[in-house]
Amino acid sequence: MVTRSVDMRSDTVTKPTETMRAAMAIAEVDDDILGLDPTAAQLEAEMARIMGKEAALFVASGTMANLISVLTHCQIRGSEVILGEYSHIVIYENGGISTIGGVHPRTVKNNEDGTMDIDLIEKAIRDPNLAICCPTTRLICLENSNAHSGGRCLSVEYTDKVGELAKKHGLMLHIDGSRIFNASVALGVPVHRLAQAADSVTACLSKGLGAPAGTIIAGSKSFISKARILRKTLGGGIRQVGILCAAGLVALQENVAKLENDHKNAKILAKEISKIKGLKVDAATVETNIVFVEVSKDSSITERELLEMLKARGVYVSQPGPRKIRLVLHHQISEDDVHYAVSCFQKVINGSQLEMLAIE
Numbered sequence: 378m379v380t381r382s383v384d385m386r387s388d389t390v391t392k393p394t395e396t397m398r399a400a401m402a403i404a405e406v407d408d409d410i411l412g413l414d415p416t417a418a419q420l421e422a423e424m425a426r427i428m429g430k431e432a433a434l435f436v437a438s439g440t441m442a443n444l445i446s447v448l449t450h451c452q453i454r455g456s457e458v459i460l461g462e463y464s465h466i467v468i469y470e471n472g473g474i475s476t477i478g479g480v481h482p483r484t485v486k487n488n489e490d491g492t493m494d495i496d497l498i499e500k501a502i503r504d505p506n507l508a509i510c511c512p513t514t515r516l517i518c519l520e521n522s523n524a525h526s527g528g529r530c531l532s533v534e535y536t537d538k539v540g541e542l543a544k545k546h547g548l549m550l551h552i553d554g555s556r557i558f559n560a561s562v563a564l565g566v567p568v569h570r571l572a573q574a575a576d577s578v579t580a581c582l583s584k585g586l587g588a589p590a591g592t593i594i595a596g597s598k599s600f601i602s603k604a605r606i607l608r609k610t611l612g613g614g615i616r617q618v619g620i621l622c623a624a625g626l627v628a629l630q631e632n633v634a635k636l637e638n639d640h641k642n643a644k645i646l647a648k649e650i651s652k653i654k655g656l657k658v659d660a661a662t663v664e665t666n667i668v669f670v671e672v673s674k675d676s677s678i679t680e681r682e683l684l685e686m687l688k689a690r691g692v693y694v695s696q697p698g699p700r701k702i703r704l705v706l707h708h709q710i711s712e713d714d715v716h717y718a719v720s721c722f723q724k725v726i727n728g729s730q731l732e733m734l735a736i737e
């Protein structure tokens with residue numbers, strides 16, 4: 378019988394804490410579509426300050442935040458956005474920018490550290506003289522931390538360079554900052570500095586920060602008023618949203634400080650798993666709370682079997698691709714849980730090696 382559960386499928390599996398639930402229960406609320414909810418106003422003001430922008434907007438999810446941001450920047454159909462080939466917007470958001478917004482994605486190669494080469498971005502910008510046959514480039518999107526690369530962080534220097542390039546060509550810059558607080562903690566740079574070159578930036582409250590729902594978009598006052606209208610258009614206006622925003626405020630007060638520990642646990646996990654035969658982890662690339670494990674071709678076990686056998690021991694992981702396992706740390710996983718998970722990996726791998734020997 379499994380008595381223990383270590384859920385590393387994502388940091389979205391975090392459950393609201395007691396203090397969050399208590400704050401939600403007593404939150405002052407009103408109709409936010411009419412602009413009357415005081416708790417929403419408080420959270421939005423606080424996030425605008427943290428993210429270094431004039432204004433901010435609470436929306437239901439990170440997907441909605443990216444969709445609204447891209448569509449607000451690209452109000453003319455046939456606009457084009459330049460973004461990484463493995464960016465969350467391209468891979469995991471149902472192609473919403475195209476299917477709903479009529480915005481064309483122009484993908485650029487992602488490097489292993491999540492960056493795109495500046496010269497490749499520049500080459501992807503359309504020549505305005507060819508507007509008769511080409512879409513019009515209006516926006517560049519970055520992602521920090523970068524999910525596909527295993528939570529690696531974009532530096533201030535890199536982001537500023539992309540910002541300069543955007544300015545030079547009269548383009549906007551959006552940062553999908555779903556995990557920008559992780560990047561901020563890992564780099565030791567305030568969120569507003571990481572977002573300085575961007576015209577808009579998002580931050581998820583419902584990942585490592587542990588709130589039950591919500592993502593914040595931050596930008597100029599005029600950008601956010603347009604975004605607010607689009608949120609309503611998409612059916613994303615929530616009346617007494619202060620109940621959710623109250624959890625977001627607690628997340629800021631209590632959970633940002635816990636991210637450092639998640640990163641520490643991710644490094645321990647990576648280091649310990651890299652010692653297990655048949656599993657490969659590049660511990661040096663673990664910068665935040667995500668660990669990718671490669672199951673070697675000659676391993677005694679497939680990634681699917683590994684996932685199932687771990688599950689039987691109460692250790693939950695995800696499988697983002699062939700021979701790949703993904704582990705995401707969050708504040709509801711302790712260092713002790715990490716050691717338990719490592720011992721399960723060892724048992725499963727060693728057990729299957731013994732089985733192989735027995736067969737031989």
Ligand SMILES: *Cc1c(COP(=O)(O)O)cnc(C)c1O
Nearest residue numbers: 438439440441465520524553555
């Ligand atoms: C999780 C995530 C999103 C989307 O957030 P949801 O709230 O799940 O819609 C967007 N971008 C990145 C990089 C993410 O990791």
